[in-house]
Amino acid sequence: MRNTVIAFFLILAAIVITKTGTGSTPRAASSGGSVAVLCSVSPQRPVKKDGRIVAAAQFRCDSPGPDGLTVTVQLQRNDGGTWTTVVRESFASKSVDTTREVSAAARTRQVGTACAAGTFRTLVEGSVVDNKRTKQLSGTSGERRNPC
Known part of the structure; x- marks a missing residue:
């Protein structure tokens, strides 16, 4: 009788492991995005362009x-x-428009x-x-003396 009970629990354990084992989806992947998308910004050194000093930055998200x-x-x-801001402008974008699926020029x-x-x-x-979470990013380029 004792061997029968032990065999029963071994079979039950095997069934539970088989049903919940390698075929299941990890919880983080199925929860609808519990991990926020990663993004980065890359400031570029100022350059002369069309008689102006131009500052540019590129962004990219997963x-x-x-x-x-x-x-x-x-x-x-x-x-x-002391660093003084001469000109500034804010730009907004979202979803696929921030990823490598669009050109670097578009980002x-x-x-x-x-x-x-x-x-x-x-x-x-x-x-x-992303996912009701906010993350701050920043970056500074190298200096450029008298770009014009």
């Missing part, structure tokens, strides 16, 4: 993209050791101002909203 992405690109000038935002002497850099700040 597929399928976030619920929302706001990127603020700033052109800054060094005034005696690049830029601001500019008239040529002037000085040392300049690009500062980019971003805010990613």
Whole structure:
């Protein structure tokens, strides 16, 4: 009788393991996105373009993209050791428009101002909203002296 009870529990354990084993989907993957989409920003050094100083930044998110992405690109000038924003603009995008499924040019935002002497850099700040979570991003380019 004792061997029969042990055999019964071994068979029951085998059935439970088989039903819930390798064929099941991991809980995080089936919960509708408990992990937020990852995004990054890449500021580019200011350049001369059409008689202007232009600051640009590119962004990229993992597929399928976030619920929302706001990127603020700033052109800054060094005034005696203090970085001063000369021009800034915010841009919004979302979902697939933030991923590699669109070209790098379509994921690049830029601001500019008239040529002037000085040392300049690009500062980019971003805010990613996905699954009701918000994450801040930022980056600063290298400096460019007298780009014009």
